[in-house]
Amino acid sequence: MKSDDDFRVRPGRIRSRAAQRARPFIFQALAAAQRAGGHISRKGNVISSRASTFGRGRSASIRANRLITGRSRGAVVKARVVREFRGSTPLAAHLKYLGREGVSRDGEKAKMFGPDGDEADHDAFSDRCRDDRHHFRFIVSPDDAQELGDLKSFARGLMVDMERDLGTKLDWIGIDHWNTEHPHVHILVRGVADDGENLVISRDYIRQGMRDRASDILTQTLGPRTDKxxxxxxxxxxxxxxxxxxxxxxxxxxxxxxxxxxxxxxxxxxxxxxxxxxxxxxxxxxxxxxxxxxxxxxxxxxEAETTLHALGERGDIIKRMHRSISDHSVERGAADYVLAAGQTAEPIIGRLLERGLDDELRGSAYAVVDGVDGRVHHIRFQDLDATGDSAPGSIVELRHYKDAKGRGRVALAIRSDFSV
Known part of the structure; x- marks a missing residue:
């Protein structure tokens, strides 16, 4: 019978440092720099730990959090890192959609802005991103956007703070949207630092630090929240x-x-x-x-969190469908709403009421179709291209197909260009 003190020795090779001592001094120095949190760039330069493989802004996110109190005003920040690869939706097309008519505060076509002015060339920005490994897409929605009013100045202040936190100048472009219940600003940032290296931002900074910076700017501008x-x-x-x-x-x-x-x-x-x-x-x-x-x-x-997220999404879809049928003077009851159309092989033919981006970060799309079956269908697509190029009012048909990898896809096909 074995006692609690029994143990088994597993002999192994004693690690020798002779080989390490024999290495050239430069290799030992570079290894020591990396162990200390430094990073070796592509050019062989030792750069500071803020540009480590863990990303820039890790310590800055902690400093930003110290500024937040129970009376700080809030902001929602959504982020996505988009890697460029063959077959991905071109950045230029995404920028063009963000600048569509009806999203600005006055309902006119929106204009891109940048760090130096209220008009920025989105085509030039897209060209600069062409050979980048990735770029960042941010959506920043201040809780008190209506009271704040000027989202452009707010965004510029946020980007100045980010440059200081990340230790690099940022090449970015932005656009403010006022066509939703929560006004917000889209900010796109090149994935390249000012030293030419790939810009890697800490997950902690993206998840918390950036939001805390936005919250601090909002609080300084409008003042702390009152008890009321x-x-x-x-x-x-x-x-x-x-x-x-x-x-x-x-x-x-x-x-x-x-x-x-x-x-x-x-x-x-x-x-x-x-x-x-x-x-x-x-x-x-x-x-x-x-x-x-x-x-x-x-x-x-x-399951409360998962269920409530699903209920919130369902409510957003119903609002979107109600807006579409109201804009086209279509009368349909709630029982005639099909919220997840396209998930079965059921054919759908009808009048296109609206199309747009379902997720403005990921680029997934949606369309609302008033079907010949008397129901209104909300259909999701992989991207905006899959919704076709027909104008609202055209007769369209939902078609199912398999892509090159055998995955099931859906797309809208035009049946008639004439508006109904």
């Missing part, structure tokens, strides 16, 4: 059918068993948002996503 502002923001989240900041807070409030204790405290100061949290949990309970296991004690379902 904070309460109004939380109140708006109570009945929302999407994943909210209040939901994240409730998850953080849970103990290790997942129980959220909202029972009225005894001698302790009551939570000022107690009634709002209970109101949100009651809403989640009606959706089947929360349960009150004992008076004042709640649990949230594990």
């Amino acid at each position: 502002d904070i309460r109004r923001t939380v109140e708006r989240q109570i009945d929302t059918e999407r994943w909210t900041q209040l939901d994240r807070q409730l998850v953080r409030d849970a103990d290790r068993l997942g129980i959220i204790n909202l029972a009225p405290p005894g001698s302790h100061q009551p939570d000022e948002f107690l009634t709002l949290k209970i109101g949100r949990l009651r809403k989640l309970e009606r959706l089947g996503l929360a349960s009150e296991i004992r008076p004042g004690q709640w649990t949230i379902a594990e």
Whole structure:
């Protein structure tokens, strides 16, 4: 019988440093620089750790977070790194779509802007990106964009902060959009630093640091949030059918068993948002996503976040379809909405009401078709090219095919150019 102290020796080769000592000094120095967090560029130069393989901006994201308080104004930042490869949607086409009519504040055709002026040449920017390995696409949406008003100046200030954080000048172009419920600015950045090396940005900076910088600029411009502002923001989240900041807070409030204790405290100061949290949990309970296991004690379902994200997306699609049929004076009830058309082989023929980008970062597209079957179909596509080039009002048909890799795809084909 073996005791707890038994162990088995596995002899191995003793590591020798003789070979390392025999290496030329320059190789030992370069190796030491890399172990210290430095990086060896393509040209053989030792550059600072901020340009390491982990990306620039790691420490800056920590510094930016120190500026954020409970009264800071918020901003949403979405980001995507787009690698250039054969068959990918050209950047020029993406820029052209971003500058389409109807997205500006006055409803006219939008104009690109840059660090030095309100008019930037998007074709020249696209040409500069032609041989780059990748580029960055950012969407920045300040919480108080309407009050802020000037998104161009806001974007320029953010890019100045980013240049300081990343330790390089940035070649970028931007455009502000006011055609949605949440005004936002698109910023595209070349994936090249000012030393000619590929620009690699830390994931921490993209995920948190950039958002904190945007939040700090917004707070400095409009001032900190008041108690009334904070309460109004939380109140708006109570009945929302999407994943909210209040939901994240409730998850953080849970103990290790997942129980959220909202029972009225005894001698302790009551939570000022107690009634709002209970109101949100009651809403989640009606959706089947929360349960009150004992008076004042709640649990949230594990699938709550996934379900609420799906509900939010569904709500966005319904708003989009309702806008399309209203713009074309089409009368259809909610029962006639087909939200996930195109996922089956069912043929769809009808009048094209609207097309556009479903995800402005990834470049995926959508189309809304008023079908001959009396229903309105919302169809998703891999890219905007798959929606065809027919004008709204044209008769189109959804066709299914397989691409070169055997994957199922869908595309719209024109049946008639005449508007109906």
